[in-house]
Amino acid sequence: MITILLKDGDVLYPDGQVRQSDIAISDSLITQIGTVTEQADRIINCQNKLIIPGFVNTHTHAAMTLFRSYADDMMLMDWLQTKIWPAEENLTADDVYWGTQLAIAEMIKSGTTCFADMYFFMPDAAKAAAESGIRAVLARGMAGIAPTANQALAESENFYKEWQHGADGRITVMLGPHAPYTCPPEYLKKVTVLAAKLGAQIHIHLSETASEVADCQKQYGKSPIALMQELGVFDYGVLAAHCVHVSPEDIAIMKDKKVRVAHNPGSNMKLASGVAPVPDMLQAGICVGLGTDGAASNNNLDMLEELRLAAMLHKVHRLDPLAIPAKAAVDMATSQGAEALGLGNITGKIQRAYKADITIFEMQEPHWYPRHDQLSLLTYAASARDVHTVIVDGKILLDNHQLTTIDQERLLSEVGRRGMSLINKS
Amino acid sequence: MITILLKDGDVLYPDGQVRQSDIAISDSLITQIGTVTEQADRIINCQNKLIIPGFVNTHTHAAMTLFRSYADDMMLMDWLQTKIWPAEENLTADDVYWGTQLAIAEMIKSGTTCFADMYFFMPDAAKAAAESGIRAVLARGMAGIAPTANQALAESENFYKEWQHGADGRITVMLGPHAPYTCPPEYLKKVTVLAAKLGAQIHIHLSETASEVADCQKQYGKSPIALMQELGVFDYGVLAAHCVHVSPEDIAIMKDKKVRVAHNPGSNMKLASGVAPVPDMLQAGICVGLGTDGAASNNNLDMLEELRLAAMLHKVHRLDPLAIPAKAAVDMATSQGAEALGLGNITGKIQRAYKADITIFEMQEPHWYPRHDQLSLLTYAASARDVHTVIVDGKILLDNHQLTTIDQERLLSEVGRRGMSLINKS
Numbered sequence: 001m002i003t004i005l006l007k008d009g010d011v012l013y014p015d016g017q018v019r020q021s022d023i024a025i026s027d028s029l030i031t032q033i034g035t036v037t038e039q040a041d042r043i044i045n046c047q048n049k050l051i052i053p054g055f056v057n058t059h060t061h062a063a064m065t066l067f068r069s070y071a072d073d074m075m076l077m078d079w080l081q082t083k084i085w086p087a088e089e090n091l092t093a094d095d096v097y098w099g100t101q102l103a104i105a106e107m108i109k110s111g112t113t114c115f116a117d118m119y120f121f122m123p124d125a126a127k128a129a130a131e132s133g134i135r136a137v138l139a140r141g142m143a144g145i146a147p148t149a150n151q152a153l154a155e156s157e158n159f160y161k162e163w164q165h166g167a168d169g170r171i172t173v174m175l176g177p178h179a180p181y182t183c184p185p186e187y188l189k190k191v192t193v194l195a196a197k198l199g200a201q202i203h204i205h206l207s208e209t210a211s212e213v214a215d216c217q218k219q220y221g222k223s224p225i226a227l228m229q230e231l232g233v234f235d236y237g238v239l240a241a242h243c244v245h246v247s248p249e250d251i252a253i254m255k256d257k258k259v260r261v262a263h264n265p266g267s268n269m270k271l272a273s274g275v276a277p278v279p280d281m282l283q284a285g286i287c288v289g290l291g292t293d294g295a296a297s298n299n300n301l302d303m304l305e306e307l308r309l310a311a312m313l314h315k316v317h318r319l320d321p322l323a324i325p326a327k328a329a330v331d332m333a334t335s336q337g338a339e340a341l342g343l344g345n346i347t348g349k350i351q352r353a354y355k356a357d358i359t360i361f362e363m364q365e366p367h368w369y370p371r372h373d374q375l376s377l378l379t380y381a382a383s384a385r386d387v388h389t390v391i392v393d394g395k396i397l398l399d400n401h402q403l404t405t406i407d408q409e410r411l412l413s414e415v416g417r418r419g420m421s422l423i424n425k426s
Numbered sequence: 427m428i429t430i431l432l433k434d435g436d437v438l439y440p441d442g443q444v445r446q447s448d449i450a451i452s453d454s455l456i457t458q459i460g461t462v463t464e465q466a467d468r469i470i471n472c473q474n475k476l477i478i479p480g481f482v483n484t485h486t487h488a489a490m491t492l493f494r495s496y497a498d499d500m501m502l503m504d505w506l507q508t509k510i511w512p513a514e515e516n517l518t519a520d521d522v523y524w525g526t527q528l529a530i531a532e533m534i535k536s537g538t539t540c541f542a543d544m545y546f547f548m549p550d551a552a553k554a555a556a557e558s559g560i561r562a563v564l565a566r567g568m569a570g571i572a573p574t575a576n577q578a579l580a581e582s583e584n585f586y587k588e589w590q591h592g593a594d595g596r597i598t599v600m601l602g603p604h605a606p607y608t609c610p611p612e613y614l615k616k617v618t619v620l621a622a623k624l625g626a627q628i629h630i631h632l633s634e635t636a637s638e639v640a641d642c643q644k645q646y647g648k649s650p651i652a653l654m655q656e657l658g659v660f661d662y663g664v665l666a667a668h669c670v671h672v673s674p675e676d677i678a679i680m681k682d683k684k685v686r687v688a689h690n691p692g693s694n695m696k697l698a699s700g701v702a703p704v705p706d707m708l709q710a711g712i713c714v715g716l717g718t719d720g721a722a723s724n725n726n727l728d729m730l731e732e733l734r735l736a737a738m739l740h741k742v743h744r745l746d747p748l749a750i751p752a753k754a755a756v757d758m759a760t761s762q763g764a765e766a767l768g769l770g771n772i773t774g775k776i777q778r779a780y781k782a783d784i785t786i787f788e789m790q791e792p793h794w795y796p797r798h799d800q801l802s803l804l805t806y807a808a809s810a811r812d813v814h815t816v817i818v819d820g821k822i823l824l825d826n827h828q829l830t831t832i833d834q835e836r837l838l839s840e841v842g843r844r845g846m847s848l849i850n851k852s
Contacts, residue, residue, distance in 0.1 A: 068795070069802035073751035106792035210745075269738040270806065272747040299806035300793045312695040312735075313742075319636075321698040325499035366532035367726045369494070369838050370845025376495035380696065380725035385811030412795050419796025 002026055002040035003394060009046025009360065010374055012053070014335065014349045016327040018374040023051065025356040028168075028394035033352060042396075044389060050361040050374055052330075053348050054113025054390060055303035056337030059203075059241040059262035059291030061141075062117045062125060063091070063099030065106070066419045067296040076209070076271055084296060090425045095418050096121035100128040102415045105406050106301045108134060110384035111359035113392045114348075116239065116262065116291070116341050118176040118203055120152075122159050130167035133397045133405045135357060137239075137341045138163065139176030139203040144187025153190060160198050170393055172342070174239065179205040180224045181212055188231050201237035201342055204228075207250070208242035209273050225250035225259075234259055239340055241291065244268055244276045251277070251284050260287040260340035263332065265309035267293030275317045278310065279324060289337030304384040307333040311379055326379035360389040428452055428466035429820060435472025435786065436800055438479070440761065440775045442753040444800040449477065451782040454594075454820040459778060468822075474790050475814060476800050478756075479774050480539025480783040481729035482763030485629075485667040485688035485717030487567075488543045488551060489517070489525030491532070492845045493722040502635070502697055510722060516851045521844050522547035526554040528841045529727055531832050534560060536728045536810035537785035539818045540774075542665065542688070542717070542767050544602040544629055546578075548585050556593035559823045559831045561783060563665075563767045564589065565602030565629040570613025579616060586624050596819055598768070600665065605631040606650045607638055614657050627663035627768055630654075633676070634668035635699050651676035651685075660685055665766055667717065670694055670702040677703070677710050686713040686766035689758065691735035693719030701743045704736065705750060715763030730810040733759040737805055752805035786815040 004025040011021040011033065024032035024040065071083035091099075096119065107115055114135035117125060122140045129136040140159050142152035156175050164173045175198075177183040177191045195202055207213050207224045216224045225246055228234055234257035241262040246254070254261070263278055281288050290306045292298050311329035315321050338348025347357045363371070367381045390398035397405055430451040437447040437459065450458035450466065497509035517525075522545065533541055540561035543551060548566045555562040566585050568578035582601050590599045601624075603609045603617045621628055633639050633650045642650045651672055654660055660683035667688040672680070680687070689702055707714050716732045718724050737755035741747050764774025773783045789797070793807045816824035823831055 065792075066796060068793075068798070068807060069800075070796075070798040072799070072802045072806060073748055075747060079747075102792055102795060109792060266738070269742040270747070272741040272745050272749070274745065275742060295807075299802065302793070302809070309738075312692065313739075315698040316695040316701060316739075319698050319700065321501060321505075321696070322499055323698070364838065366491075366528055366535060366834070366838070367494075367728070369528060369841050370492060370496075371842065372494070372496040372845065372849060373498070374495075376498045376725065380498060381494060381721075383728070383809055383811045385809045408792070412790065412792070415795050416797065419798065423798060 002031070002036070002038055003042065004356070004391065004396070005036060005040035005043045006046045006051060006360070007043055009049050009051040011051045011350055012375065014351055016375055018050070023350065025391065025394050028355055030350065030352055030354050030356050033350065046360060048363050049388060050363055050378060051350065052359050052361070052378065053334040053350050054357040054359045054392065055111050055333050056289060056341060056348055057107060057112050057115040057291055057301065057303050058239065058289035058337045058340045059116055059264055059293055060103065060301060061119045061294035062103035062115070063096040063119050064294035064296045065102040066095060066099040066415060066422055068299050070296065070423055072299070087422050090422050091121070093121040093124045095422065097124040097128050098411070098414045098418055100125040101132065101406060101411055103295065103301055104128060104132045104134050105403055105408060105411055108132070108390050108397050108403060109387060110302045110304065111387040111390060112301070112303050113357040113359065113390060114338065114341065114343065116203060123162065126163045126166065126171055129171055131405065133392050133395050135170045135347065135392055137172050137174060139174040141176045141178050142183065142191065143178045144183035149187060153194060157194060157198065160200055168393065174201045174203040176203050180216055180227055185231055188233055192232050192236060195236040201239065202233060203239045204233070204241070206240040206243055207245045210245050213245045223247060223250050225253050229253050229257060237342060242268065242273070242276065243281070244274045246277065251280055251286065254281070255284045255286055260289065262291040262340060263288050263310065264291045264293040264306070265313050266306055267297045269309065269313065271297055275313060278314055279318060282328065287336055287339045288332055289340035290332045302384045303333055304382060308379060326375050329379055330375060356391050356394040358391040359387055361386045362388040428457070428462070428464055429468065430782070430817065430822070431462055431466035431469045432472045432477060432786070433469055435475050435477040437477045437776055438801065440777060442801055444476070449776065451817065451820050454781055456776065456778055456780050456782050459776065470815060472786060474788070476787040476789055476804060477776065478785050478787070478804065479760040479776050480785045480816060480818065481537050481759050482715060482767060482774055483533060483538050483541040483717055483727065483729050484665065484715035484763045484766045485542055485690055485719055486529065486727060487545045487720035488529035488541070489522040489545050490720035490722045491528040492521060492525040492841060492848055494725050496722065496849055498725070513848050516848050517547070519547040519550045521848065523550040523554050524837070524840045524844055526551040527558065527832060527837055529721065530554060530558045530560050531829055531834060531837055532727045534558070534816050534823050534829060535813060536730065537813040537816060538727070538729050539783040539785065539816060540764065540767065540769065542629060549588065552589045552592065552597055555597060557831065559818050559821050561596045561773065561818055563598050563600055565600040567602045567604050568609065568617065569604045570609035575613060579620060583620060583624065586626055594819065600627045600629040602629050606642055606653055611657055614659055618658050618662060621662040627665065628659060629665045630659070630667070632666040632669055633671045636671050639671045649673060649676050651679050655679050655683060663768065668694065668699070668702065669707070670700045672703065677706055677712065680707070681710045681712050686715065688717040688766060689714050689736065690717045690719040690732070691739050692732055693723045695735065695739065697723055701739060705740055705744060708754065713762055713765045714758055715766035716758045728810045729759055730808060734805060752801050755805055756801060782817050782820040784817040785813055787812045788814040
């Protein structure tokens with residue numbers, strides 16, 4: 001029985017070709033692509049619509065939406081020490097629930113069907129994700145230098161046991177040691193022991209800034225990447241956020257250890273962290289997905305913007321207009337992102353037997369004309385606000401621009417109030 | 427008599443502050459800002475809306491929208507010689523009319539109230555601009571090396587006489603010598619003679635690519651900027667597009683001769699031209715506006731995207747998170763842009779006695795929450811598709827997202843057909 005039939009849409013196939021096709025969805029899965037003549041519970045007319053795999057946001061701190069627009073155009077340490085950390089001190093579990101729901105609402109409305117989060121009060125973040133219907137890969141952020149270091153390990157273990165494969169399998173859990181500069185070697189060793197015990201993968205920030213790498217060289221005589229290899233962190237499956245300042249030797253290690261990268265061009269630009277050598281990573285065969293990072297350092301969760309920045313930033317940085325062409329950028333935002341999260345066999349592609357995680361763009365707008373090439377229009381001209389319908393796990397979460405699982409009016413009222421209150425307290 | 431009253435909006439003042447205010451418009455002008463109690467022909471409730479001066483797009487080739495998505499991810503000369511130039515050969519006056527209308531529709535819908543165009547069949551472009559109600563600064567592009575070189579001069583003179591201060595003063599005309607590499611010195615001399623005769627200003631491409639500058643050095647022993655100074659081009663008021671590869675000496679000349687710059691970060695990134703030294707230009711006191719360039723090299727006409735790229739590209743390029751803060755980027759997209767077009771005394775600011783050229787953003791969306799700082803939200807989080815209402819010269823051109831002067835359905839049908847036909851012929 002077909003539950004949803006997408007009729008006559010322009011479909012982006014995994015090979016980058018766009019062809020008019022129908023898509024049949026039965027329960028959570030894509031069951032047919034081509035010409036579908038059977039009846040369905042719900043038929044969506046997709047003429048003049050572009051159907052793509054939903055975006056995969058491989059790195060964010062969802063509840064930091066509450067700090068969106070609170071502090072910008074500042075030096076990183078000034079920003080953290082005088083603004084973000086004091087404000088985060090005031091966060092409650094309820095704030096994280098609402099801040100995560102705000103992030104999810106924004107992501108669904110801009111076409112993201114799956115995201116990787118690292119933050120705290122994660123059972124509350126998981127509750128927001130479960131209720132919303134989105135797919136999520138969640139990690140309790142752990143800082144070995146914090147007074148809560150051991151508590152964070154215990155919470156991570158409990159969180160894994162409670163939520164791994166939760167919400168009908170939509171939620172998976174990783175361990176989230178924050179970074180080498182906040183997690184000393186002995187603490188990272190404890191994390192690897194826990195990863196081995198649980199069979200859990202690891203989500204970590206690596207080599208985001210030049211000073212981080214210089215400090216690591218000074219303290220340990222090697223780069224963060226080389227240090228992680230030595231400590232065995234890469235033996236459990238690693239999603240590494242940023243990797244801006246990585247050497248050819250680092251890239252060789254990353255390739256060898258199958259490290260998957262979350263590239264965050266918007267955050268790296270706004271915080272002036274630098275430009276990651278993404279063309280070199282791709283050439284080496286490393287899996288690179290895209291992420292927005294948190295809304296305090298971006299300041300939105302718009303994956304189409306990241307896709308476009310990935311396509312444009314590396315061109316100007318390398319002075320090569322062929323660096324990261326449209327197809328490569330779209331793959332990073334979809335199939336490569338899914339692979340980066342360990343979900344490459346179930347999402348990130350419009351393909352039979354894959355999960356029905358689908359984003360549909362309305363194309364009846366001036367910026368979508370003429371239509372010489374839909375992949376180019378998506379990459380270089382579209383707006384995330386053109387997203388018309390979003391389906392995750394076979395359920396419609398956005399229906400003609402309207403959220404179906406989130407009460408937007410109540411949400412905006414809650415987060416408006418909570419956002420102001422957090423700042424006034426700090 | 428108040429013709430339009432904007433009630434209870436969050437208004438962006440020229441000093442960068444946002445305060446809730448009413449705005450009264452009488453005919454073409456802003457007549458009151460503050461608390462307005464009088465009646466009006468039309469009242470727009472602006473609660474939860476951000477009111478800003480309309481964006482000024484200082485450099486585009488409007489009708490090139492017809493080539494949007496036709497050719498991307500190519501080397502510049504390959505792109506021009508095998509794709510764009512052959513397709514442009516087929517353009518008719520009617521194509522330019524429709525292509526320009528497409529550009530204007532897209533610009534109005536994304537909050538642009540004034541644009542500077544350089545292309546050909548300009549009376550047809552002017553007709554599209556006049557009918558639409560937008561403000562425009564138009565130039566007939568002239569190439570001295572083309573067979574049409576002298577004809578272009580004559581057309582420019584006729585076009586100036588016919589359209590300068592046309593359409594109730596909404597249209598002004600500049601002379602448009604394309605660039606030093608397509609206009610030899612003797613031809614540029616003729617352009618300056620015509621400029622002096624008409625009292626016309628000049629719109630020209632300068633120092634866009636490194637090879638252009640190297641070729642100019644080789645041929646004339648000086649940079650394009652120094653060559654223009656020597657030829658007297660800068661004596662008539664110049665809008666210079668790109669200025670990517672300019673030296674400190676060039677910047678000193680530009681400052682001295684009051685050259686105004688159209689910075690096109692999106693085009694410069696996509697074509698891998700390089701990063702213009704905008705922070706240095708601003709520090710020198712040079713007027714820098716923002717432009718989208720043509721849709722074939724961008725690929726949209728979204729000024730909010732340019733504003734954001736300007737704020738983010740220079741941060742990462744200089745490794746300085748304080749380079750081009752939000753206020754500077756917004757000014758470049760509005761008041762500085764107006765000044766760059768010689769319209770700084772009439773548009774680009776929400777100010778009494780200025781033209782009512784106004785863009786209103788809807789803020790009731792997740793990415794506009796919480797609202798710690800509206801200027802930051804505009805710069806780093808907003809979407810051009812949040813534009814709700816656009817007013818030019820006191821007339822509403824976009825009303826609750828709907829174009830009032832352009833038949834969008836007919837337009838999309840025309841340009842879809844014409845775009846395909848141009849390519850099939852070439």
